[in-house]
Amino acid sequence: MHKMKFLIVFVLAFSLFNTSCKSKKKSKTTAEKTDKPKAACNCPKVRVCADKKALERVKERCSKWQHEELKKTSSTAAAPSLSRKELYITSVNPIGVIKYYRNDNTLACREVDLNGDGLMDLFYFYDPSGKITKEVQQDWDRDGIIDLRRIYRNGVIFRELQNTDGDESFWEVEKTYNDGLIAQIALKVINPVGSPVRVCPSYNYYENFDTEGKLISISWDIDCDGDMDRIRNKDGRFVSDKFKHLKVDKAASVEKLRTEDTSIAPPSDRNGKK
Numbered sequence: 495m496h497k498m499k500f501l502i503v504f505v506l507a508f509s510l511f512n513t514s515c516k517s518k519k520k521s522k523t524t525a526e527k528t529d530k531p532k533a534a535c536n537c538p539k540v541r542v543c544a545d546k547k548a549l550e551r552v553k554e555r556c557s558k559w560q561h562e563e564l565k566k567t568s569s570t571a572a573a574p575s576l577s578r579k580e581l582y583i584t585s586v587n588p589i590g591v592i593k594y595y596r597n598d599n600t601l602a603c604r605e606v607d608l609n610g611d612g613l614m615d616l617f618y619f620y621d622p623s624g625k626i627t628k629e630v631q632q633d634w635d636r637d638g639i640i641d642l643r644r645i646y647r648n649g650v651i652f653r654e655l656q657n658t659d660g661d662e663s664f665w666e667v668e669k670t671y672n673d674g675l676i677a678q679i680a681l682k683v684i685n686p687v688g689s690p691v692r693v694c695p696s697y698n699y700y701e702n703f704d705t706e707g708k709l710i711s712i713s714w715d716i717d718c719d720g721d722m723d724r725i726r727n728k729d730g731r732f733v734s735d736k737f738k739h740l741k742v743d744k745a746a747s748v749e750k751l752r753t754e755d756t757s758i759a760p761p762s763d764r765n766g767k768k
Contacts, residue, residue: 698718
């Protein structure tokens, strides 16, 4: 009888102890799950938040560019018929890619939305084979106006144009390349105080490079007549047919170009002298 009572008490005690342990384990586990930080959702939704005017500017940019290319060979050429294919336009990837194909299934253009705002920022244009890039355009400030153009010949960069005033009819910076090496940089810069014309209608400042891409001359037209008025070169002399056929004014000042000098303004202007 005493043995039976002892057995019952032992069983009850063990049961209570086991229940208490399970309760503590469960409580601990629950606490661990509760304290664990939730993973941040990194899946922004694509939404059109670009300005309507900007969207209108990039509309059909691909087909317009291809049409202009066709008109170079035939002025009566009709606009091309292009099919559109969207890639990576999803709720988990804000980078959008759109490809345009010709009727023969060759790639005509590729457009990229870099920040997922619904406005295409980067444009690639391809030759008739669809394999060689002929031009790349980029909009830096999300206004639908192209700020940078890179033009290629046989897949190698030939010219780069930069837009600083929001007007695609004229490019304030033009870089010309020879076999991929820089040959000339032409800029539209403000002339010094006291110049006959402060802002020229076209390029008035040039940096010229040799076949190895080394700077050999700087030329500046400060009166906008097309003749260079300030010249700096390696020899302190100027021969117009050596430097991209730039014309020189008879009364132009000529200085020797320092080896390390790659600045835009001549020393007299950087030091505040007129």
